[in-house]
Amino acid sequence: MQRKTQKTPALLALSLSLFAVAAETRVHGQETPPAAPTAPAAPATLNRLFTEAENAFGAKDYTGAVAKIQELLTALGTSKEAPLELLYFNIGLGNLLAENPQEAEAGFRECLKRFPKGEYASRCYLGIGRACILQGGDDKKAEALEALKLAAQDPKYRSEAGFYLGKVYTDLGKHDEAMVVFKSLMGSDIRSPQQTTAAVEVIGLLADTGKIDDLIAYLDRLSNQAGVRDAIAWYANQVIVRGDELVTSGSYEAALAIYQSVPPRSQILEIQKTALEAQHKEVKLLETRANADKTKPLNQRSTASEFLNNLKPAVELAETALAAVEAKADLDAALLMRRGRCFYYLNRNEEALVCFRALRTKYASAADAQPAAYAEIVLLNKLKNIAEIKSLCDRYLLKYPEAENAEQVATLAGEVLVQSGNWDEVESFYRNLLAKFPNSEHRDRYTFFQAVALFQKADFNSSTPILTKFPEDFPNSPLVENSLYYLAMSSFLSNDSIKTTAAAKDYLSKFPDGRYAGDMRYRLAFIDFNNKEEDLNEKIIKDLTTFVESHPDDASVGSMLCLVGDTYKKMSEKSDKTDEVAKYEKLALEAYKKAVWTESPDDVVQYALDTATSLLQGKKDWSAIAELHGEFLQKRPDSPLSLLSAIQVAKMKAREGKSPEAADMLANALKSRIGDPSSERVEFLIDELVKTLVPKKKPADVDIDAVDAQLQEVLKKAIGENENATTNARLYYARAQLARLLRRPDKSELYLKGIATINAKDPAILSPALLSISGDILLKLGDLDAAEGMFKRLSDRYKEGMFADAGPVGLGYIALARKQPEEALKIFETALKDNPGMSRFKETTLGQVQALIEVGRIDEAQKIALQIAGDKMFRGESAGKAYLFIGQVYRLQAAKASGKEKEGLLKQAHGIYGRVYTAYKSSPEVCAEGAWQAYETLKELGDTALADETLKQLANDPKLKNTKRAQEALKLAK
Incomplete structure (x- = not known):
């Protein structure tokens, strides 16, 4: 859509042109009528001249129209019935439209001189202002201001006069005065085509001032104005072009406001067609009246012709604009692209993505679909969204293989692949x-x-x-x-x-x-370090120390210092002289300490810290350990290793009998992190803090309420004024850990259950550790949707963190609970394949066995379960669960057998369950399940007496009284 350039000024008002004569036109304040012939012209001559003038206006022959009017004035003489004011006014208008601003100004002033309070006075002031603007120069602009101020006093011409007034103020650099005018215009009703034209210009001027809030308010108000709705297609075209101009000049915020104000194409078409239908009816009505007027004398004609000749151009313009919108089938897509670009340049990346993605998916055949797809890729790369870029690049190359930027997209896809590590x-x-x-x-x-x-x-x-x-x-x-x-x-x-x-x-x-110069020297030194045929220790130390001194900021300095420390350490281990050993250990410790303070990767710094700590532990220098880690805490409070240092310091303080001091130090380390759910190590720090507060007494002798109050007091100091839902959850986690250490599992479970249930609907406030704990609790409670929310957030938000494994494992168990074993098996097998060293390997493997059983692959399940039972890594509860699965497999096999084979399988199952019951008392739920399944198996074998005895043992076992199966057994035993 293109902006229509107007060589002539906008119509000044509905009745600016000659086209007709008002029936009630009177001569106001006329002192000296124009020169006239002694004998008035015949009525037929007057009508002919009037019609010729009117036709000249219609044909845009404005110079000819002015000549005809002047001839008509001469022919009229001193006629009292003639519309003299209108004729003089149109001399000014004709010259204005003919781009003769000086003659136009003279014509308007002549009209005002003759009719200072006439009907056309306001329009004359408006015309003078416009003519002065066109003549240019500060003096003429000053004259324009005075004329336009007078024109603006008339409500009919307020908006149009105000537009030109604001424009002149802007040209003169009087921006404050211009804004006063524009803001006053924002309250005006927009009804006529002229006012709509003025409104579009006001939009541009408001955009140029940078007053975005004012611009947005004005655009919002215009949307429901009658004049705008009547010319909505033209209006949309004009503002889009204005937005494009603003983009070119870098005014993206203003352009965005304009693009967002444009209605959808379907809405534009509907509104414009409705408006045109009403306007066509009005045109027909006016045509009927105008035709009837042609047979009447001049002083009896209506204003129909005038209104008709103003309305027709507006209708034609609206029809042309409507056709343009109809032809622009991709208008909505084009607007999405424009908005997306503005968002992009404004760094509003997520909003830009929404635009580009909507364009690509909803308007796939649009001309802008390809650039939108490319823009989406570029933006995702900017946001480092590795997960999506590759698939989008593949889709782009498949759809646009011959695109000019195909290689660029392919290269980007490759870079993304490199980052993914595949x-x-x-x-x-x-x-x-x-x-x-x-x-x-x-x-x-x-x-x-x-x-x-x-x-x-x-x-x-x-x-x-x-x-x-x-x-x-x-x-x-x-x-x-x-x-x-x-x-x-x-x-x-x-x-x-x-x-x-x-x-x-x-x-x-x-x-x-x-x-890589430093790294290469480090590798050469490392080779020398491992040279078993030649002692190169002095060379290593000299080479590395020299490089470190001359290149203190090299990325390999930390590793070099650690190797220097290792070299001194090796020298101390080989020496049998006490003074040499002490000397080399001291030098090694100094090297490791220097490495700690380098800008090295965390693994290098941690190695340096751990090795230095180990050397100090060998000397039993607990205060030096506390000093080293205390200094690290002070200098590197935001390092992920600082929490480990806090724990070390606390341990050393506790060893010295300074537990309250240790607790305060740990609480201090928590201050900046306890309210941040993404800080993963906070719970470990809380665990250590809780340990420092537990008295060295038997749990039964400890006043749990007093210690609990002390714990809350310490943590509330750490929280300070930063209390939020996350700190509240962590406070209850700490209290749960305290209750667990003091052997109050009921309280511990109550607090943890509270964290899970209270935050079930908003897992975002929970840390990874608490998401994992809460997910498990909600799963056991049967609230699968809430549990899924916990595990999904872990998988999505913390997939690279310490608790990443808990997410997929939890989702696998949810699938099992929902009777979706195929889905669960897929999750477990993927987790084991992609991350064989996962922290939740045991739970995942047990989940895999359960899923295999439930999908009917019992032989595979049995094989894995037997492997688990024989693996020393699977001890305690996990081994007991494996045995339960083995027993279940035997029973499933027995269900398909008969006779002695069935009996043998059931006896094997009973033996397995009996083993679980006797060997796993430390895991009450597993132990109780073993007893219950033994009872069920005995019933299948027909041994009622032994089954009843087994049930009675389960019901009366004091260690199992709180388990679900023991409570069921108690009910049956009664």
Whole structure:
């Protein structure tokens, strides 16, 4: 849609043109009539001249129209019935429309001189103002201001005069005065086409001032104005173009406000068609009246012709704009694209994504669908949303394989793959990319990342040849340095010290101060450290120390210092001289401490801290340990390792008999974290804090209420004024842990259950540890939807954290509870495959066994259950559950057998259940389940007496009295 350029000014008012004469027109204040012939012209001559003038206006022959009016004035003489004011006014108007501003101003002033209080006075002031603006110059603009102020006093012309008044103020740099005018216009009704035109200009001027709130308020008000609704298609076109102009100038916020004000295409069409239907009816009515007027004398004609000739252009303009909107089938999509771009440049990324995604999915065939799809990819890359980018890139390349930016998208997809760490796919992807774009200027990147993928897969035999040739094939590539580094690392990780040494020295000869220079020196020193044939300790220390002193900010300094410490430590272990041992241990400790304060990765810092702590523990220097970790807490309070240091300090303080001091220190460390649900280690810190407060007495001798009050007091100091739902949940978690340590499981369960149920509808306030605990509790309570919410948040929000395993495992058990064993099995098997070292390996494996049983794959279930039972890793409750599954398998097999085979299987099941009952008393629920299943199996065997005895034992066992099965047994036994 294009903005229509207006070479002539907007119509000044509905009755600005000659087109007809008002029936009630009177001459106001006329002192001296124009010169006239002694004999008045015949009525037929007057009607002819009037009609010719009218036709000239209609044909836009404004110069001819002015000439005819002047001729008509001469012919009229001193006629009292003639519409002289109208004729003089139209001389000014004709000149204005003919772009003769000086003559127009003179004409309007002449009209005002003759009729200072006439019907057309306000319109004359409006015309003078417009003519002065067109003449330019500050003096003329000042004259325009005075005329427009007078015109604006008439309510009929207030909005149009106000628009020009504001524009003049803006041109003169009087922005405050312009804003006063514009704000006053915002309260005006918009009814006529002229007012609608003015309103569009006000939009532009408000946008230019940067008053976004005023602009939004005005746009919102315009949407229901009669004049805007009558010309909605034209209005939409105009504001869209204005928005585009604002985008070009970088005014994205104002442009966005305008784009958001445009109604949907269907609404524009509906409103415009309805308005045109009413306008066509009005045109027909006016045409009938105007035709009837032609046979009447001048002084008896109505205003029909005037209104008709004003209405027709408005209707034509609306019809043209409507046709343009109808032709623009993608208007809604185009607006979405515009809004999305504005959001993007305003850094409102999520809103931009919504626009681009809606365009791509709802308007797939629109012209903007492709750029929207690309914009979505770019934005997701900006947001580092790795999960979605790859699939969008694949979809883009499939749909637009010949797009100009196809290679760029493919390259981005590759970068995303690299970040994802799926090296099989990375290697295949870049190999295919190189084949697809063999002449690409990015061939070096495609080749390099193939090698990196092979390197990451530890396929050094395949990566080494590519890396070796890379500098030769791409000597000017910025990746040459990286390729030399990876080549050296390939040899290092292959334990080939000779090739590593050669490659590292080659790198250092070409890039002595390169990005990996420190790391290469570290690797060379590491090789020397492990040289069993030659003592290179002094060389290692000298080389590394020299480099650290000259490159204190190198990324490898922490690792180098740790290696220096390890070297001194090795020297102390080899020495049999007490003074040397002490000397080397001291130097080692100093190196490790220096490493602690480097800007190194957490694993390097933790190694340095742990090793230094171990050395101090060997000396039993508890105060030095507390001092080291206390300093770390003070200097690195936001480090994830600071909580571990807090625990160390607390332990040392407690060892010195300073438990209250230790508790205060731990509470201090909690202050900045206890209200943050994403801080994963808080619960560990709380556990240590609780331990420091538990007196060294038998639980029965401890006043639990007093200790509980002390715990609450310490934690409330840590919470301070930052109390929220998260701190409240953690406070009850601490109280639950205290009750557990003091052997009050009832209170502990009550507090934890409260955390779970109170926050069931809003898991967002819970930390990963509490999500895991609450999910398990809600699962046991049978509130599967709430439990699912807990586990889903763990899976979605904390998939890289310490409790990541709890999410999928919990969802697997929910699937089992919902009788969806196939889904559960899929979850468990995926978890075990993708993360074999998961923290919840035992629960996952047991879930897999249960799911296998429920889908009928009992042989597989039995095999895994037997493996569990024989694995020392599965002790206690998990082993007892495995035995329960074995017994269940025997019973399921017995159900399909008969005779002695069935009896044998049932006896095997009974033996298993008996073992669970006797060996797993420390896990009451598991133990009770074993007894109950033994009872059920005995009934199947027909041994009623032994079954009853088993039931009685279960019902009367004091260790099992609180279990569900014991309570069921008690009811049956009665």
